[in-house]
Amino acid sequence: MTTSNLLPEVFNVVAGRHVAGRSTFPKVNPADGAVVAQVHEADAEIVDAAVAAARHSLKTWGSSPVGERANLLRRVADRIEARAEEFVEAEIRDTGKPVHLVRELDVARAATNFRSFADTIASAGLDSFMTELADGRQALNYAVNKPLGVVAVIVPWNLPLLLLTWKVAPALACGNTVVVKPSEETPSTATLLAEVIAEAGVPDGVYNVVHGFGPGSAGEHLTTHKDIDGVTFTGESSTGSAIMRAVAPAVRPVSFELGGKNAAVVFADCDLEKTLDGLSRSIFLNTGQVCLCTERVYVERSIFDELANGLVERAKELKLGDPHAAGTTTGPLISDKHREKVQSYLDLAVEEGAEVLVGGGVPQMEGELAHGAWIEPTLWAGLDNSCRVVREEVFGPVAALIPFDTEEEAIDLANDTEYGLAAAVWTTNLERGHRVARSMRVGMAWVNTWYLRDLRSPFGGVGLSGIGREGGLHSLHFYSEPTNICVQL
Ligand code: NAD
Numbered sequence: 001m002t003t004s005n006l007l008p009e010v011f012n013v014v015a016g017r018h019v020a021g022r023s024t025f026p027k028v029n030p031a032d033g034a035v036v037a038q039v040h041e042a043d044a045e046i047v048d049a050a051v052a053a054a055r056h057s058l059k060t061w062g063s064s065p066v067g068e069r070a071n072l073l074r075r076v077a078d079r080i081e082a083r084a085e086e087f088v089e090a091e092i093r094d095t096g097k098p099v100h101l102v103r104e105l106d107v108a109r110a111a112t113n114f115r116s117f118a119d120t121i122a123s124a125g126l127d128s129f130m131t132e133l134a135d136g137r138q139a140l141n142y143a144v145n146k147p148l149g150v151v152a153v154i155v156p157w158n159l160p161l162l163l164l165t166w167k168v169a170p171a172l173a174c175g176n177t178v179v180v181k182p183s184e185e186t187p188s189t190a191t192l193l194a195e196v197i198a199e200a201g202v203p204d205g206v207y208n209v210v211h212g213f214g215p216g217s218a219g220e221h222l223t224t225h226k227d228i229d230g231v232t233f234t235g236e237s238s239t240g241s242a243i244m245r246a247v248a249p250a251v252r253p254v255s256f257e258l259g260g261k262n263a264a265v266v267f268a269d270c271d272l273e274k275t276l277d278g279l280s281r282s283i284f285l286n287t288g289q290v291c292l293c294t295e296r297v298y299v300e301r302s303i304f305d306e307l308a309n310g311l312v313e314r315a316k317e318l319k320l321g322d323p324h325a326a327g328t329t330t331g332p333l334i335s336d337k338h339r340e341k342v343q344s345y346l347d348l349a350v351e352e353g354a355e356v357l358v359g360g361g362v363p364q365m366e367g368e369l370a371h372g373a374w375i376e377p378t379l380w381a382g383l384d385n386s387c388r389v390v391r392e393e394v395f396g397p398v399a400a401l402i403p404f405d406t407e408e409e410a411i412d413l414a415n416d417t418e419y420g421l422a423a424a425v426w427t428t429n430l431e432r433g434h435r436v437a438r439s440m441r442v443g444m445a446w447v448n449t450w451y452l453r454d455l456r457s458p459f460g461g462v463g464l465s466g467i468g469r470e471g472g473l474h475s476l477h478f479y480s481e482p483t484n485i486c487v488q489l
Helices: 044-062 066-082 084-095 099-123 160-173 188-200 218-223 237-250 272-288 301-317 336-351 367-371 407-415 430-439 472-478
Strands: 012-014 017-019 023-028 035-041 128-132 138-147 150-154 177-181 207-209 230-234 254-257 262-266 294-300 355-358 378-381 398-404 422-426 444-447 480-488
Touching (some): 012 188, 044 150, 044 177, 084 099, 084 160, 084 188, 150 218, 160 177, 160 188, 160 230, 188 207, 262 272, 262 407, 272 294, 272 301, 294 407, 301 378, 301 398, 398 407, 422 430, 472 480
Parallel strands (some): 177 207, 294 398, 422 444
Antiparallel strands (some): 012 017, 023 035, 138 480, 355 378
């Protein structure tokens, strides 16, 4: 591990001020193993101050006119775009992702998230009902939406800014104030976002940031805090379970986007080239570190070999390397610790009888990159649904290819999981595409595509994959408390 002399410091943000912690922890760039920042950890006192700042700002922000809040959110989007390259560099430093991915996905979506929720809140209506009783009385019911309150926002490291803004934008749109806890692996863009939120004119204390870890650190201090009104969380299913226990005594609402073990079902009548392009993107994008990534591919037996060979070729075309180099398609895993976990699954797959079609190990990288958390894109055959590597989320660039004979069998195999986030169906028979997509026990099913959707549509999972839906009005429902007012006329 190397250390630079001019390390940036990443601070907590409370009521618009940078707050130093009593201790700091190093942030390592996973592309080359260099320490790139020192992060100020929030203890219970700093978390207390952040929650108090959010509580203090709630009265004025929560009662401000909706149109005013929507305009401020649009200005936040403008400021993200104006400082886009700073966000891009911070995100690359934290994650080692290829520059084109950070620019086109993470940072572009952050600005879009603020604009999209500004539009949604500005056009949202209220429920109203007229009651007419048999005795002639009439009453007008109408529901007014109030903010949920002080919301704890806890996010993971795989799409740090994208997932953070996906929660912060609707929370602020609805008049909530927030205390956010980014992942300890990717702290930088949350603090940078505080700057642009202030530049846009959002009052101090509406957006606060605490840095640190989960248990015994900022994450636990926040979720067990008596003065938060709800938790919105994206991360592992087991962490979701711990957070549920933490908020249970105070009966606080939760919105959870959790893990996945997503299936693709490939029929013999698929457009092979398009399917190979789509599948390889769905398995390997962001080094397999997207909750929606495909880790199980069920293939109709008659095209199994052809599809497997094509996918192996696609995997070999991926270019691992310097995140800033134009041709790089694939970055490292997020950390050495995560690579150890992924490697343990590579070993387990072989123990469970996998035939390794491609990859299966750690690649030889040149120069400084040799110190990074790199892993080879990997495909397996010879496994079935009883294997742990086919049942547990690996969260790396890996997939098991498994043959099937009938549509019914494919549906059963795809649904044979405790997770239920996403699925993809590849076929040129659209009737079958609709039918199979509907049969998937998931929150999101694609036909002949992957990771494409309108931001107003519901996003979320069933089973171990989450509680609730986000996106458009679905997000507004979680972040609002309606009060029904009934007036006899
Ligand atoms: P993680 O659960 O380890 O950590 C997520 C966040 O929770 C981090 O900020 C972490 O510090 C915090 N945390 C951990 N323990 C905590 C505790 N006890 N109390 C409070 N906070 C705690 O997840 P990760 O490794 O950062 O992210 C990868 C996981 O996220 C994968 O399972 C992936 O599928 C999932 N994910 C899901 C979605 C989705 O939309 N469904 C999107 C992205 C990632």
